Amino acid sequence: MTAGRSRFAALAAALLLGGPRPGPYDIALHPTPKAPGASGSARLFAAESPFGIGVTADGQARYDIRITAARLPRPAGLGRFTRYVAWAATPDLAHWARLGVVQNGTSTVGTVEMNKFLLVITAEADSAPATHAGPTVLHGTSPSGWLQSFLTHPLFRGIAQ
Amino acid sequence: MIRRGLALFASALLAGAPLAAQQPAHEHHGMPGMAGHATPIPMPANMVMMPGLVGLQPGVTPFVPGGGVDPGTLQPARPAALTALGDGDTLELTAGLVRRTIRGHDFVMYAFNGRVPGPLIRVPQGATITVRFHNRIDLPSSVHWHGVRLDNGSDGAVGVTQQPVPAGGSYTYTVHFPDAGIYWYHPHVREDVEQPMGLFGNVVVDAPDSDYYSPANGEEMLMLGDLLMQADTLIPYGADAPDFALMGRVGNVLLVNGEPGYALRVHRGEVVRFYLTNAASSRTFNVSFGGAPIKVLASDESRFEREALVPSVVLAPAERYVVAVRFDRPGRYPVLNAVQAINHFRGEFEPEVDTLGTVTVDSAPAVPDHGAAFDRLRANAAVSREVERYRKAFDRPPDKRLTLTVHTSGLPLATVQFMTIDTAYYAPVEWVDGMPDMNWLSTSKQVRWVIRDDATGRENEAIDWHVRQGSVVKLRLFNDPHSFHPMQHPIHLHGQRMLVIARDGVPMRNLVWKDTALIPVGSTVDLLIDASNPGAWMLHCHIAEHLGAGMMTVMHVDPTHGPGR
Numbered sequence: 001m002t003a004g005r006s007r008f009a010a011l012a013a014a015l016l017l018g019g020p021r022p023g024p025y026d027i028a029l030h031p032t033p034k035a036p037g038a039s040g041s042a043r044l045f046a047a048e049s050p051f052g053i054g055v056t057a058d059g060q061a062r063y064d065i066r067i068t069a070a071r072l073p074r075p076a077g078l079g080r081f082t083r084y085v086a087w088a089a090t091p092d093l094a095h096w097a098r099l100g101v102v103q104n105g106t107s108t109v110g111t112v113e114m115n116k117f118l119l120v121i122t123a124e125a126d127s128a129p130a131t132h133a134g135p136t137v138l139h140g141t142s143p144s145g146w147l148q149s150f151l152t153h154p155l156f157r158g159i160a161q
Numbered sequence: 162m163i164r165r166g167l168a169l170f171a172s173a174l175l176a177g178a179p180l181a182a183q184q185p186a187h188e189h190h191g192m193p194g195m196a197g198h199a200t201p202i203p204m205p206a207n208m209v210m211m212p213g214l215v216g217l218q219p220g221v222t223p224f225v226p227g228g229g230v231d232p233g234t235l236q237p238a239r240p241a242a243l244t245a246l247g248d249g250d251t252l253e254l255t256a257g258l259v260r261r262t263i264r265g266h267d268f269v270m271y272a273f274n275g276r277v278p279g280p281l282i283r284v285p286q287g288a289t290i291t292v293r294f295h296n297r298i299d300l301p302s303s304v305h306w307h308g309v310r311l312d313n314g315s316d317g318a319v320g321v322t323q324q325p326v327p328a329g330g331s332y333t334y335t336v337h338f339p340d341a342g343i344y345w346y347h348p349h350v351r352e353d354v355e356q357p358m359g360l361f362g363n364v365v366v367d368a369p370d371s372d373y374y375s376p377a378n379g380e381e382m383l384m385l386g387d388l389l390m391q392a393d394t395l396i397p398y399g400a401d402a403p404d405f406a407l408m409g410r411v412g413n414v415l416l417v418n419g420e421p422g423y424a425l426r427v428h429r430g431e432v433v434r435f436y437l438t439n440a441a442s443s444r445t446f447n448v449s450f451g452g453a454p455i456k457v458l459a460s461d462e463s464r465f466e467r468e469a470l471v472p473s474v475v476l477a478p479a480e481r482y483v484v485a486v487r488f489d490r491p492g493r494y495p496v497l498n499a500v501q502a503i504n505h506f507r508g509e510f511e512p513e514v515d516t517l518g519t520v521t522v523d524s525a526p527a528v529p530d531h532g533a534a535f536d537r538l539r540a541n542a543a544v545s546r547e548v549e550r551y552r553k554a555f556d557r558p559p560d561k562r563l564t565l566t567v568h569t570s571g572l573p574l575a576t577v578q579f580m581t582i583d584t585a586y587y588a589p590v591e592w593v594d595g596m597p598d599m600n601w602l603s604t605s606k607q608v609r610w611v612i613r614d615d616a617t618g619r620e621n622e623a624i625d626w627h628v629r630q631g632s633v634v635k636l637r638l639f640n641d642p643h644s645f646h647p648m649q650h651p652i653h654l655h656g657q658r659m660l661v662i663a664r665d666g667v668p669m670r671n672l673v674w675k676d677t678a679l680i681p682v683g684s685t686v687d688l689l690i691d692a693s694n695p696g697a698w699m700l701h702c703h704i705a706e707h708l709g710a711g712m713m714t715v716m717h718v719d720p721t722h723g724p725g726r
Contacts, residue, residue: 024587024642024683025665045667046589050457050465051475051482052664052679052686053590057449058512059500061589115501115510146586149508150579 027119027140029069034078034123035137040069042119042140047111060113065099068106069121072137081123081134088112089120091145096120101127116144202601203391203413208506210598213575219602221399226358227258227269228299235260238272240418241362241382244280248288254279254304256348256360257297263414264421266393271298271359277419278384278440279346279362286366289337294326301325302360304334305349307479307653308461308676309364311337313696316655319350321697321715340658340674341368342462343436343481345384353403353410353442353705357388359419361440374458375468375539376531377434377485381425385448385476385498385517386440387412396601403709405601406608407646409443409478410706411594415498415515423496423518430527432487432535433520434458439476442705445590445649445679449473450486450520451494456535459483462658463674466545468538473499477651477679479703487535494520500592505583513593548660548672551633551689555662559637559687561626562615565650565680565702565712566641571607573599580646587647589681610702610712615639624714630721634690635662642683650707653677654690654716655698663687677703695720 029040047054047062054062067086075081086099086109100109102121118141123134201218204210227235238259246252259272273279284290296302303326305317315334316322326332338344344364348355363382367373389396389412398404405411417423427433439446449455449472457471458464461481474482488494495516502513569577576599583596594600614624628634636659640650658674664686680686701713 024589024647045665046681046684048670049475050460050469050471050671050673052661053475053681055447055473055475057447057452057472057497057499058514059447059592061501144510144586144588147503147505147508148582148585150506150583 024143027142029067029119029121029138029140031138032136034135035073037071038069038073038137039071040067040121040138042067044142054111056113061115062111062113064108064111065119066106066108067102067121069102069104069138072104075123078123078135078137081125083124083127084121084137085124085127085129085132087120087122087132088114089118090114091116091118093118096132098128114142116147117142201391202396202597203389204597205502205504205593205595207504211575211579214573214598214602217573217602219399219404219604220606221402221404221604223397224354224400225269225395225397226271226299230258230269232260232267232269235269236275237262238270238277238359238419239275241276241278241281243283245283246288246290247285249290251291251293252280252282253293253295255295255297256302258299259359261359261419263388263390264393268395271355273360273362277359278382279360281362281382282364284338284364284366286338286341286368289335292334292336293331294334295331296326296328298355299328300355301327301350302348302355303332303350304346305655306334306336306344306346306364308342308344308481309336310339310656310658310694311335313656313694313698316696316698317349318655318699321699325350338364338366340462341366341373342459343438343483345438345440345481347440351403351709353709354398356440356705357386357410357412357442361386363436363438365436373464374434374483375456375485375537376432376534378431378527378529378531379427380434380436382418382436383423384418384438384440385446386416386419387444388414388416390414399604402605403706404604405443406605406706406710407603408591408594408596408600408648409704411443412441415517417496417517425518425520427488427520427522428525428527429491429522430487430489430530430532431522432485432527432531435484435486436481437474437476437484438481439478441478443478445478445592446476446498447473447500447592448476448517449497449499451497453486453488453494453520454535456485456538457482458485460673461675461677464541464544465673466548466671467540469671470538477649477677477703479651479653479677480679485535487532488520488522491522491524494522496520502593503588503591503595505595544673551660551691554633554635554689555668557635559635561634562637562639564613564615564639564641566611566613566644567646568609568611569607569645572603576602587642587682589683590649590679605706605710608710610707610710612700612712612714621711621714626714627717627719628692630692630695630718632692634692636688636690637685638680638688639685640680640682647682649682650680650702650712651677651704652680652700653703654700656694656696657690657692657698657718659688659690661686662689692716692718694718
């Protein structure tokens with residue numbers, strides 16, 4: 001089962017069976033075959049602001065991110081890498097923003113200014129690479145990834161663009 | 162008691178005041194993506210009315226002000242004018258019918274003293290004034306002095322501190338202003354109708370220190386609001402109960418000081434001090450000035466500990482902020498409200514930008530030049546010293562824990578089905594109404610917004626909450642993200658002041674005295690209340706329809722020398 005399917009299955013089970021539901025600021029991180037034993041999660045905190053919530057001038061949410069990871073293998077075990085680095089990427093993967101270094105345990109990384117994003121952790125040669133180059137070990141989706149499209153639902157077929 | 166206020170309101174409407182025989186305009190709004198379904202309310206672009214909701218109407222009697230009065234027979238509303246008052250002065254304040262022209266169409270609306278906003282009351286800190294309020298509108302009303310730590314009997318909280326003032330009646334308020342800052346006044350009965358129809362005004366309380374704020378070349382009062390219109394028609398309100406009970410009524414015509422197009426002319430390099438008030442029923446604003454630098458100085462009841470540069474100003478309903486903005490270059494600066502809306506059909510965020518007005522900057526240099534003072538971010542040591550007296554209480558366990566949630570019953574099946582699935586994700590703040598059809602059809606007969614006491618399970622007015630005058634109360638608010646319809650709540654406490662000391666366990670580092678705090682969905686917010694003012698004080702959500710749907714409780718501050726609890 002893919003990570004995405006498992007997330008939907010977890011939500012469906014929670015809705016149907018009354019189990020725990022993911023919080024609105026929680027991101028489950030899923031391992032890739034590069035680090036199958038790794039696990040992790042992230043928590044979004046509103047970036048500091050006089051207004052109680054962090055928002056850009058165009059209305060994008062500003063979040064500080066706290067990442068908790070476990071059983072990350074040594075980066076060098078994956079190749080010529082020394083660090084794990086967290087990135088926020090737009091859902092189409094067109095734009096990536098480096099957030100900071102992640103280690104086993106809890107790491108507070110930089111601020112993301114996006115409403116909807118992928119959180120990706122890669123192995124890299126140093127702590128501040130300009131672009132992501134190494135293999136992905138953990139990844140997750142911002143809670144807004146739960147937004148559903150109803151355009152193809154039979155109820156709306158033919159009446160919505 | 163609130164229920165009694167609503168009952169009085171409804172009975173007055175149904176028995177005395179004639180109702181406008183107005184129905185929502187059943188016309189096509191011309192939005193792309195709609196084929197075949199006329200919508201009685203405006204829908205966002207590329208969205209359609211839910212098939213299961215087409216043809217339904219909210220279960221309330223429609224109401225618009227005036228009972229069919231020809232707006233042409235009424236005086237046009239005038240803009241706010243400064244009313245400078247001193248200690249001991251008296252103001253006659255009359256709520257009446259006026260004609261307002263919005264987008265070229267005339268409507269019967271309300272105004273204080275014929276003005277929208279109402280008179281700008283400016284008083285020195287420490288002043289006490291008398292306000293003789295006369296209700297000449299077609300609804301019961303009152304005047305609440307929002308944020309002011311005044312005597313309880315003059316709070317204007319219908320159902321708690323007074324009965325509603327009937328049409329034709331009067332009430333005298335004694336208003337004492339102990340704190341410098343920016344305040345506002347509005348009715349406290351059926352705010353969902355009376356406030357957007359024009360009953361709101363600002364109060365500026367001046368500190369004796371002329372250097373209280375960093376210097377500016379000019380001052381502007383901006384009261385932000387909105388109206389919900391379909392073509393040339395106002396969407397009627399519910400006579401017997403608020404509609405739009407799920408999200409509150411979010412207008413599609415954005416207003417500054419009651420008008421759609423704000424305009425200001427300044428010289429190059431001018432620093433303008435803006436006093437911003439969100440007078441909307443439900444909308445949270447995100448205001449910027451075309452890229453001009455913004456420095457935030459103060460909020461509801463005090464200056465911040467430290468001035469700070471910000472990209473924009475976020476205001477939940479009833480919040481106020483004082484900011485300085487510098488306009489360095491000649492040209493036109495749009496005043497924008499820019500947010501990310503959720504398209505619930507596409508499952509995507511979409512930018513939504515409204516131009517609230519324009520600041521035109523000419524090439525003549527500002528005199529004097531306050532540029533250097535603007536660049537310096539001041540620390541307000543007096544604020545920090547005062548906050549320090551309360552700091553020992555920051556880390557103690559909460560004295561009271563309240564959960565914000567909602568109960569519903571009897572909503573249309575399509576609404577229930579859609580929202581059960583769609584609320585798999587819940588935005589911390591809903592900036593716009595992304596589901597106006599479902600929202601419109603929900604009334605306070607079906608939706609009950611709840612403040613629940615975690616310790617007792619009691620809800621809203623049934624909460625028995627007493628504190629001793631002079632105590633410092635740590636209140637923890639949790640906005641339940643797993644309710645039927647999670648939504649942010651601007652929580653307002655009457656008659657006291659409070660600090661927002663932590664959000665989701667993260668301490669706030671730049672404090673300011675507040676009376677209204679935004680509680681985003683899923684957030685836990687710690688407030689420290691300076692319970693200095695005796696009396697029965699409402700704590701409620703300032704989304705007008707949420708209050709109308711029950712979301713209030715009362716904090717009793719028992720006098721130091723009284724019986725106490």
